[in-house]
Amino acid sequence: MMGNRTPRVTIWNEYRHERAKPEVAKVYPEGIHQALRSGLTPYGFDIRTATLDEPEHGLTENVLNDTDVLLWWGHGAHDEVDDRIVDRVRERVLQGMGLIVLHSAHYSKIFKKLMGTSCALKWREADEKERLWIVKPAHPIAAGLPEYFELEQEEMYGEFFDIPDPEELVMVSWFEGGEVFRSGCTYTRGQGKIFYFRPGHETYPTYYREPVVRIIANAIHWSAAERGAAPQFGNAKPLEAIRGQG
Amino acid sequence: MMGNRTPRVTIWNEYRHERAKPEVAKVYPEGIHQALRSGLTPYGFDIRTATLDEPEHGLTENVLNDTDVLLWWGHGAHDEVDDRIVDRVRERVLQGMGLIVLHSAHYSKIFKKLMGTSCALKWREADEKERLWIVKPAHPIAAGLPEYFELEQEEMYGEFFDIPDPEELVMVSWFEGGEVFRSGCTYTRGQGKIFYFRPGHETYPTYYREPVVRIIANAIHWSAAERGAAPQFGNAKPLEAIRGQG
Amino acid sequence: MMGNRTPRVTIWNEYRHERAKPEVAKVYPEGIHQALRSGLTPYGFDIRTATLDEPEHGLTENVLNDTDVLLWWGHGAHDEVDDRIVDRVRERVLQGMGLIVLHSAHYSKIFKKLMGTSCALKWREADEKERLWIVKPAHPIAAGLPEYFELEQEEMYGEFFDIPDPEELVMVSWFEGGEVFRSGCTYTRGQGKIFYFRPGHETYPTYYREPVVRIIANAIHWSAAERGAAPQFGNAKPLEAIRGQG
Amino acid sequence: MMGNRTPRVTIWNEYRHERAKPEVAKVYPEGIHQALRSGLTPYGFDIRTATLDEPEHGLTENVLNDTDVLLWWGHGAHDEVDDRIVDRVRERVLQGMGLIVLHSAHYSKIFKKLMGTSCALKWREADEKERLWIVKPAHPIAAGLPEYFELEQEEMYGEFFDIPDPEELVMVSWFEGGEVFRSGCTYTRGQGKIFYFRPGHETYPTYYREPVVRIIANAIHWSAAERGAAPQFGNAKPLEAIRGQG
Numbered sequence: 001m002m003g004n005r006t007p008r009v010t011i012w013n014e015y016r017h018e019r020a021k022p023e024v025a026k027v028y029p030e031g032i033h034q035a036l037r038s039g040l041t042p043y044g045f046d047i048r049t050a051t052l053d054e055p056e057h058g059l060t061e062n063v064l065n066d067t068d069v070l071l072w073w074g075h076g077a078h079d080e081v082d083d084r085i086v087d088r089v090r091e092r093v094l095q096g097m098g099l100i101v102l103h104s105a106h107y108s109k110i111f112k113k114l115m116g117t118s119c120a121l122k123w124r125e126a127d128e129k130e131r132l133w134i135v136k137p138a139h140p141i142a143a144g145l146p147e148y149f150e151l152e153q154e155e156m157y158g159e160f161f162d163i164p165d166p167e168e169l170v171m172v173s174w175f176e177g178g179e180v181f182r183s184g185c186t187y188t189r190g191q192g193k194i195f196y197f198r199p200g201h202e203t204y205p206t207y208y209r210e211p212v213v214r215i216i217a218n219a220i221h222w223s224a225a226e227r228g229a230a231p232q233f234g235n236a237k238p239l240e241a242i243r244g245q246g
Numbered sequence: 247m248m249g250n251r252t253p254r255v256t257i258w259n260e261y262r263h264e265r266a267k268p269e270v271a272k273v274y275p276e277g278i279h280q281a282l283r284s285g286l287t288p289y290g291f292d293i294r295t296a297t298l299d300e301p302e303h304g305l306t307e308n309v310l311n312d313t314d315v316l317l318w319w320g321h322g323a324h325d326e327v328d329d330r331i332v333d334r335v336r337e338r339v340l341q342g343m344g345l346i347v348l349h350s351a352h353y354s355k356i357f358k359k360l361m362g363t364s365c366a367l368k369w370r371e372a373d374e375k376e377r378l379w380i381v382k383p384a385h386p387i388a389a390g391l392p393e394y395f396e397l398e399q400e401e402m403y404g405e406f407f408d409i410p411d412p413e414e415l416v417m418v419s420w421f422e423g424g425e426v427f428r429s430g431c432t433y434t435r436g437q438g439k440i441f442y443f444r445p446g447h448e449t450y451p452t453y454y455r456e457p458v459v460r461i462i463a464n465a466i467h468w469s470a471a472e473r474g475a476a477p478q479f480g481n482a483k484p485l486e487a488i489r490g491q492g
Numbered sequence: 493m494m495g496n497r498t499p500r501v502t503i504w505n506e507y508r509h510e511r512a513k514p515e516v517a518k519v520y521p522e523g524i525h526q527a528l529r530s531g532l533t534p535y536g537f538d539i540r541t542a543t544l545d546e547p548e549h550g551l552t553e554n555v556l557n558d559t560d561v562l563l564w565w566g567h568g569a570h571d572e573v574d575d576r577i578v579d580r581v582r583e584r585v586l587q588g589m590g591l592i593v594l595h596s597a598h599y600s601k602i603f604k605k606l607m608g609t610s611c612a613l614k615w616r617e618a619d620e621k622e623r624l625w626i627v628k629p630a631h632p633i634a635a636g637l638p639e640y641f642e643l644e645q646e647e648m649y650g651e652f653f654d655i656p657d658p659e660e661l662v663m664v665s666w667f668e669g670g671e672v673f674r675s676g677c678t679y680t681r682g683q684g685k686i687f688y689f690r691p692g693h694e695t696y697p698t699y700y701r702e703p704v705v706r707i708i709a710n711a712i713h714w715s716a717a718e719r720g721a722a723p724q725f726g727n728a729k730p731l732e733a734i735r736g737q738g
Numbered sequence: 739m740m741g742n743r744t745p746r747v748t749i750w751n752e753y754r755h756e757r758a759k760p761e762v763a764k765v766y767p768e769g770i771h772q773a774l775r776s777g778l779t780p781y782g783f784d785i786r787t788a789t790l791d792e793p794e795h796g797l798t799e800n801v802l803n804d805t806d807v808l809l810w811w812g813h814g815a816h817d818e819v820d821d822r823i824v825d826r827v828r829e830r831v832l833q834g835m836g837l838i839v840l841h842s843a844h845y846s847k848i849f850k851k852l853m854g855t856s857c858a859l860k861w862r863e864a865d866e867k868e869r870l871w872i873v874k875p876a877h878p879i880a881a882g883l884p885e886y887f888e889l890e891q892e893e894m895y896g897e898f899f900d901i902p903d904p905e906e907l908v909m910v911s912w913f914e915g916g917e918v919f920r921s922g923c924t925y926t927r928g929q930g931k932i933f934y935f936r937p938g939h940e941t942y943p944t945y946y947r948e949p950v951v952r953i954i955a956n957a958i959h960w961s962a963a964e965r966g967a968a969p970q971f972g973n974a975k976p977l978e979a980i981r982g983q984g
Binding site for chain 4: 377379380381382383393394404405406407411414415418419420421424425426428
């Protein structure tokens with residue numbers, strides 16, 4: 001990607017709940033994307049935003065080509081995301097763009113397409129406590145974090161979470177109602193590095209919480225790191241003599 | 247799946263090359279599926295076959311519901327496989343059907359859909375030698391195998407192979423022309439266990455070779471093993487009292 | 493190992509608490525090893541037991557050579573296990589003997605030696621509830637299990653658990669007091685397959701519980717499976733001509 | 739570890755062959771450690787060296803406490819490394835020091851202790867060609883590398899390599915004589931990040947080769963990255979009320 005260049009981040013948000021539901025607007029008056037932008041700005045990223053109702057959902061070829069890491073928050077309108085834009089995002093991921101999938105975006109078209117599974121899970125909205133335990137403190141996404149942190153009120157997501165085994169499992173959540181969840185999971189697809197991060201229900205101020213913002217900032221750095229050469233595919237000449245060919 | 251029941255295997259073959267190309271017909275006169283059937287029969291499986299040009303490609307709901315493990319060989323006609331059948335197969339895999347993906351089926355719709363990547367690779371047809379090294383001898387798919395085995399002539403597949411990191415890497419190939427390849431790779435998707443196995447170009451008698459047949463038989467047993475309970479998804483009642491809810 | 497032969501199981505138990513502490517003797521009057529033996533017998537294994545205070549801790553060369561899978565329960569006397577016996581067990585594991593490490597044996601010499609880490613964790617004895625969630629229902633160790641099961645009273649073990657990343661994470665525990673734990677973890681070392689399974693504090697009747705016994709039986713089958721050829725190490729002749737050597 | 743601080747690197751070398759064997763002295767007149775130091779200096783690390791025959795092998799408490807990443811090259815004198823120093827190094831790794839294990843150090847006490855396996859392999863000294871293929875180009879250790887690179891003459895190491903499954907497999911080698919090898923492998927032990935890197939036989943100028951030096955520099959950055967909080971172990975108070983305890 002970019003050696004030591006400042007990562008160029010695009011925060012994509014469905015941005016419907018905030019405009020339609022007063023209880024969400026109260027928490028995120030300018031939208032989840034703007035709250036994330038404010039929280040991440042001190043980390044020194046080059047940030048832009050994009051939303052569902054912009055032309056091409058704000059994800060033009062130009063925008064994606066200028067993006068090192070894409071954040072994705074969606075919930076009620078996954079089906080309204082144009083398949084052509086999904087394919088465009090997927091291509092960029094396979095070529096090396098980072099992707100950070102937030103909360104209810106477990107059910108986004110782009111995440112399901114990259115995972116190959118249903119990405120289904122158990123859920124409950126009951127204002128319950130979540131405690132996230134770091135199970136891989138050596139991982140760069142855990143940099144600077146305490147052993148665990150709590151969110152006083154969150155939506156519950158419970159196992160079985162129908163995802164491929166994470167390459168690295170960074171966090172596991174404990175829920176007051178009795179469930180556990182693999183809450184911080186890394187994947188590689190092509191040259192692209194993907195991080196799924198569970199918290200972030202739209203009716204709670206989760207994205208203003210420091211450990212949450214720090215994790216997302218860590219994941220941006222992790223997924224924006226420089227890559228090896230783009231692979232060559234297709235018919236290949238031999239690098240050594242082959243006997244059968246004289 | 248089935249505890250100690252005999253695994254019910256369906257061998258799916260595109261079955262076009264064998265009918266159209268004399269050099270392939272010479273090697274597999276009744277089709278690759280029949281050669282595999284003959285080789286696997288002594289292992290005691292309950293085997294049927296299905297091919298592209300049958301109605302519903304031979305993969306009706308009934309056939310899939312009666313299948314514990316599906317083998318898939320395809321090459322030139324991936325695009326002719328009906329998307330509805332692909333979705334049907336995928337559903338069964340997520341519910342626990344095993345899937346063994348053979349050679350050029352790395353580019354099949356079903357494999358790409360379950361992997362989420364391009365599944366692209368390097369290739370060359372040059373009658374060259376392949377030597378497969380077992381790098382995980384403790385894996386059940388390696389049961390009874392020597393440390394390595396050779397195929398005197400095979401098509402070359404070379405890295406970078408654009409797949410997700412295998413959960414378990416069982417075999418790595420050495421090629422005469424200078425490449426290496428991750429040739430035996432396991433994955434889990436939902437309840438389904440998937441094995442990708444590289445060898446098997448249609449112009450070579452690979453599927454008559456003992457180590458090759460043994461590996462496929464091992465993979466059938468591995469992918470047909472009994473599962474845990476089918477997961478429940480969706481809204482879930484709490485298992486413990488939640489304070490906020492009195 | 494042994495194809496379809498009945499697995500030969502040796503249950504090793506420290507067997508001190510049961511003789512010294514009335515509250516333990518009440519739960520396991522003949523020792524944890526005998527309780528496990530009784531529970532596992534209906535599964536059709538060929539079982540023997542061994543304990544710390546027998547000569548060579550009951551783990552002679554002959555016993556180990558006749559063992560396909562070794563179960564290990566220890567707690568207060570890890571240091572009394574002779575290093576020569578530990579090395580002997582380790583050699584057999586590397587050569588293909590299965591090893592099932594139970595509860596407080598996370599701190600046994602043999603487990604620490606095979607893991608390379610401290611195997612430290614958080615713990616608490618508070619008669620609290622544990623709920624084990626299956627996070628890999630396709631794994632053979634989960635065969636026949638429900639989505640989760642509960643132990644009304646257990647000792648708590650909490651993260652961070654200082655183990656290498658499991659190859660496969662099969663279970664995650666929820667604890668009433670607020671912690672989570674990776675409770676079912678698989679590893680391969682050499683040709684040996686290892687399963688760490690958390691529950692089993694000596695003051696609770698955990699090893700009489702059906703899901704617990706079933707998991708151990710599943711793990712025995714999983715770790716006893718046939719292997720590939722024993723690897724050859726050391727100086728190796730080339731398999732292909734090397735130019736520099738004319 | 740250290741956020742954006744310059745990584746403090748200690749290069750440890752057995753430094754015997756270079757003094758005893760003219761054919762090695764010709765290639766590395768000041769020792770492998772000095773060649774590595776020269777190659778790595780332009781990357782801006784804070785580098786020191788240490789060798790076997792210094793007091794405490796040059797690895798005093800102070801030196802290790804001032805080290806973020808330790809490189810280790812050893813071959814003929816593994817047994818002369820004091821077990822107390824090995825334990826000291828291991829403690830620092832578990833607490834978060836990076837460790838880069840080079841070539842014949844696969845058989846070092848420290849690597850075997852951290853892996854838990856024999857770390858045995860096949861080998862051959864035959865001036866043969868090695869070609870290293872990148873199989874995970876998205877990994878930071880592959881940053882800036884081509885798809886593959888060649889070493890005209892190297893010692894052969896061949897599978898089966900008796901190591902635990904790597905967490906991430908970054909490189910696979912092809913050898914002229916017919917073998918393959920997992921040549922770039924990552925592990926986590928405690929808070930420490932470990933990279934095993936195959937090339938580097940003492941009679942070849944491998945450590946002057948640009949891709950080799952770049953890989954080691956990448957691995958230093960990767961293993962020096964900031965960590966999460968140091969875990970707390972031992973008896974832990976509950977974070978939630980436990981019913982049984984009133």
